[in-house]
Each structure stands twice: as C-alpha cells, then as structure tokens.
Amino acid sequence: MADGKAPGEFDLIRLLRERQVVHPAVRLGIGDDAAILSPAAGRELLIAADMLMEGTHFTFPPLTPREAGRKALAVNLSDLAAMAAEPLAAFVTVALPRGRSASFALELHEGVLDAARPFGMSLAGGDTNAWDGPLVISVTVCGQSSAAGPVCRSGALPEDRILVTGSLGGSLSGHHASFTPRVREALTMQQTAPIHAMIDISDGLAADLHHILDESQVAAVLEAARIPLTPEAHRQATAEKPALVRALSDGEDFELLLTAAPDDAARLLALDLPGCPLTDIGSIHAGSGCQLRQADGSLIPLERSGWQHQL
Ligand SMILES: [Mg+2]
Structure with missing residues (x-):
C-alpha cells in the first residue's frame, strides 16, 4: 500500500489476522466462512450489536477514523460490561465511502484493535464493502457470562x-x-x-x-x-x-x-x-x-x- 493503492479485501484480512489477539475461546476466527466459539463449560454466550453512522453518531472531524473504530467496539463492550460478561470476540462490518483512502480503512481497524487489545479478545470476523454513502460501522460482540452468571x-x-x-x-x-x-x-x-x-x-x-x-x-x-x-x-x-x-x-x-x-x-x-x-x-x-x-x-x-x- 506504500504506492497509495487501496487495500484489497484480502490485504485487509491478512493485516487484521497479523495484528490481532486470539482469545482461547475462539477456536476459529478470520479466514474461514464462519467463526467457531467455544465458551467455557457452564458459561452462557452473550451477544450485543451496535451500529454507528457518520453524520448521525459522529463526524470527521472532530473524530479521527481511529477514534471512530475504537468507539464502535467500546460502546459494545460497555454493553457486555453491563451484564458482567467477559468479552470473547468482535465481528466488525464496515460500509466505507468510496474514495476514502486506504489509510482511512486501516486507521479505522486499528482503532477497533485498540479497544479489543486490553481485553484479550479476538476480532473474529466481519465484512468490508465500499459504497456511495457515508461511513457505517456495525459491531457485534460475543461474551461469556462469569461464574456467577449474567446480571440483567x-x-x-x-x-x-x-x-x-x-x-x-x-x-x-x-x-x-x-x-x-x-x-x-x-x-x-x-x-x-x-x-x-x-x-x-x-x-x-x-x-x-x-x-x-x-x-x-x-x-x-x-x-x-x-x-x-x-x-x-x-x-x-x-x-x-x-x-x-x-x-x-x-x-x-x-x-x-x-x-x-x-x-x-x-x-x-x-x-x-x-x-x-x-x-x-x-x-x-x-x-x-x-x-x-x-x-x-x-x-x-x-x-x-x-x-x-x-x-
Ligand atoms: Mg447498554
């Protein structure tokens, strides 16, 4: 990408695989048709999703792409925290505005990884597409309940x-x-x-x-x-x-x-x-x-x- 070419989907997938932490409960993450999660025995899976849209939830500036990526995962992790669940994996789906640079997409994903890393969770899948609309980033997180069970x-x-x-x-x-x-x-x-x-x-x-x-x-x-x-x-x-x-x-x-x-x-x-x-x-x-x-x-x-x- 040093020559300024947009990263292909496969380049992005490769970069994400190289940079990510892998949680032991994620048996299979990015790279196959679906992820495989195995929560600890007796624990329950908790799933939350939240979508952020440019122009509705944030604008560039004041946010940077990295901050938008970070926030998109952090708001979901806050929902897992609210139920006292341990984060396992995130699935990130992005609609990128056509014409935004390759570095924009990478910064966005870097922000997602910034939010994931402190919790040792995996970025286990998702999708990236380009379109003529504004940026849309939708994150789904999976967590497992603690030994005491989820809090409602x-x-x-x-x-x-x-x-x-x-x-x-x-x-x-x-x-x-x-x-x-x-x-x-x-x-x-x-x-x-x-x-x-x-x-x-x-x-x-x-x-x-x-x-x-x-x-x-x-x-x-x-x-x-x-x-x-x-x-x-x-x-x-x-x-x-x-x-x-x-x-x-x-x-x-x-x-x-x-x-x-x-x-x-x-x-x-x-x-x-x-x-x-x-x-x-x-x-x-x-x-x-x-x-x-x-x-x-x-x-x-x-x-x-x-x-x-x-x-
Ligand atoms: Mg909430």
Whole structure:
C-alpha cells in the first residue's frame, strides 16, 4: 500500500489476522466462512450489536477514523460490561465511502484493535464493502457470562442501594470517544458481591435508571447531592443547564449503574477499583417512578428525560 493503492479485501484480512489477539475461546476466527466459539463449560454466550453512522453518531472531524473504530467496539463492550460478561470476540462490518483512502480503512481497524487489545479478545470476523454513502460501522460482540452468571436490568429489589461508577456529565466534549469500558470493574464487582441489576449509562443517568425501574418494576429515590459530577459537567454548566442536569441527561458516560442489597453495596463500596470510584447515589423502593431528593430535602419527580431546571 506504500504506492497509495487501496487495500484489497484480502490485504485487509491478512493485516487484521497479523495484528490481532486470539482469545482461547475462539477456536476459529478470520479466514474461514464462519467463526467457531467455544465458551467455557457452564458459561452462557452473550451477544450485543451496535451500529454507528457518520453524520448521525459522529463526524470527521472532530473524530479521527481511529477514534471512530475504537468507539464502535467500546460502546459494545460497555454493553457486555453491563451484564458482567467477559468479552470473547468482535465481528466488525464496515460500509466505507468510496474514495476514502486506504489509510482511512486501516486507521479505522486499528482503532477497533485498540479497544479489543486490553481485553484479550479476538476480532473474529466481519465484512468490508465500499459504497456511495457515508461511513457505517456495525459491531457485534460475543461474551461469556462469569461464574456467577449474567446480571440483567430486571433484578433490582426494594431496599437495594443504587451505585454508580466514575462520574457523570459533559461526555460529548471528549470522554465518549476515549473511554475505557468498565469490563474489568464489572467482573471484579460481581466476584465481590451479588449485583441485582446493572446497566451502562448511554442515554443518561435518568433515562437509564428508568430502564432498570421499568424492567424490575420498582421505584427509586436519587440523592442529588451525591451524584458524582465530572469537571467537564461543571465547566459546561449554565443557568439553563447546571452540572447536575448534565449528569442526569447528557448521556454517553458509559459508566455502570447498579443495584445491590445494602450489605453487599457496603462490600462493593469498600472495593479499591483503580481509577474507578464507586458512589452510593440512592435507593430502590416498592412502587413505580423515580424521585430526586434536592439539597433542601424536598423530593421532586425525576422524569426519564432528566430534570428540567426551574428558573
Ligand atoms: Mg447498554
């Protein structure tokens, strides 16, 4: 490709095979008609897919092709983390705009490998085509459940504490393109204590908490003063959209929101997760809906769209 020719499909496949890590559960990856996966005995396969489209989910710039590739896999890994699954393999399908350079396709795949490498997972298949539309990248990931089994959204129980990893808000200024999915943290937490319900925060804390409440058929009270805010949420705060509102509704934080029985929550909070603080932000109750306890102690309804600041 030093002469500037576009890489053929076979060149790309060869390059990907040379660069990739191979997970032992992937018996056969790129190079045959289908991949063969053998999860460990007694484990279940978990599969998630997410598609990113240029012009809808990102633009070049501000994203680079490498960042787009990285994000396309990372958002899928965040979904595996949300179920406490170990990543095994990714399948990456790309519709490349005709006329984009060979280096563009390679950078994109390099970004996918950047996201895969830390987790020792395989890039086990996919497809690359060219067309007259914008870039579309669709990733499917396969993971295996941990020894304790997958964590669903539907398991939250009254009296559970609500915990969140990291801090929230202002993600679109950069975090959304550079985050490390909380895969390891999820596995460590689940080894430490039973997690009743878990979700990754992609739509925003308010919306994603509502997903847990809907699936578990319970209610929640969130403590406004305890919600961890990013420096970016403070920096971007305005009178109309203070930092708390950003944390509740910006989305794309890719942190984990989980519930656990009070004793188990205490054990989780005592964990030392490097670079990943864990915060107790509220409680689960019988009933339906979500309320936000404000600094003055008053309770206001928290809609799934977030909290509308009262001027
Ligand atoms: Mg998700």
